Amino acid sequence: MATIVKLLGSVGSPFVIRVQIALKLKGIEYKYVEEKLGHLSETLLRYNPIYKMVPVLVHNEKPVSESRVILEYIDETWKQNPILPSDPYKRALDRFWAKFLDEKCMAAAVKSLFITDEKEREKSRKELFEALQFLENKLNDKFFGGEEIGFVDIAALFIPLFQQVAELQLVPGDKFPKLHKWSQEFYNHPVVKEIMPTKEQQFGYFKARAASIAAANNAAASK
Incomplete structure (x- = not known):
């Protein structure tokens, strides 16, 4: 059966890690697609044209963006191991x-x-x-x-x-x-520790994030 769940993300992003933890806790198999900060794919820009950011969860070709929104979507779609209270x-x-x-x-x-x-x-x-x-x-x-x-x-x-x-x-x-x-x-926690990035990956994310922000600021200043 073809994968119906995809996650577009960047290693080291706290927002992407949120989604990965939720999917792991739920036991949901998914395909991970790495996005390079500052050089986002056409696919991501198509799925999230407003914010142009990771993470984006794609379920049955329907995209959901913003990590807290994605967490709620995951919890409502897959009922096992709830992460939100029922009350x-x-x-x-x-x-x-x-x-x-x-x-x-x-x-x-x-x-x-x-x-x-x-x-x-x-x-x-x-x-x-x-x-x-x-x-x-x-x-x-x-x-x-x-x-x-x-x-x-x-x-x-x-x-x-x-x-x-x-x-x-x-x-x-x-x-x-x-x-x-x-x-x-x-x-x-076993699930969390398995997903957390290495120190090298984390510092790589910080560096790429800083470069992406600087590039965006420079582009805005030159207009």
Whole structure:
């Protein structure tokens, strides 16, 4: 039988890794298609003409883009091993925290780690720690999803990705003991550890991503 599920992605992208983890947890076989940042294929541009970014999940030739949207699509399409709660209120809370992670935590983390201006970097780090404190207070079980990995855990994977793979200290144990322990538990989960990139792949992604952003900025400035 021909493969009906494809994933267009780039190795090292936290957003692509989210989708890979969800597919693995569900036991879904798929074909992975690597996209080169800065030189995206015509196929990807056709499937995601608005954002022109990975990941894109293609199921029966129908594309779905944006990682959080893809996670929900996967969970609704394949019912085994659910990653979102069945209770509507709890599902809404998970969606809220996943959005919070993207807009408040990951954005501040990227700035605090990679911005060159020292004053701005310190400001971003303060914002990051303030945001992470909310997650520290929320985490009461082994995972955000309880005893099993769930939607919020997958959304938060950039923490162990930066912490373990890139060796960047996001959640120091003395400041965020629960998040620090969670990060280790999540990273060492068999499914997660199998999918996480190597250090070389991760730094390769950072380099390619930075080059892609710089090229886009230069193109915009020259207009």
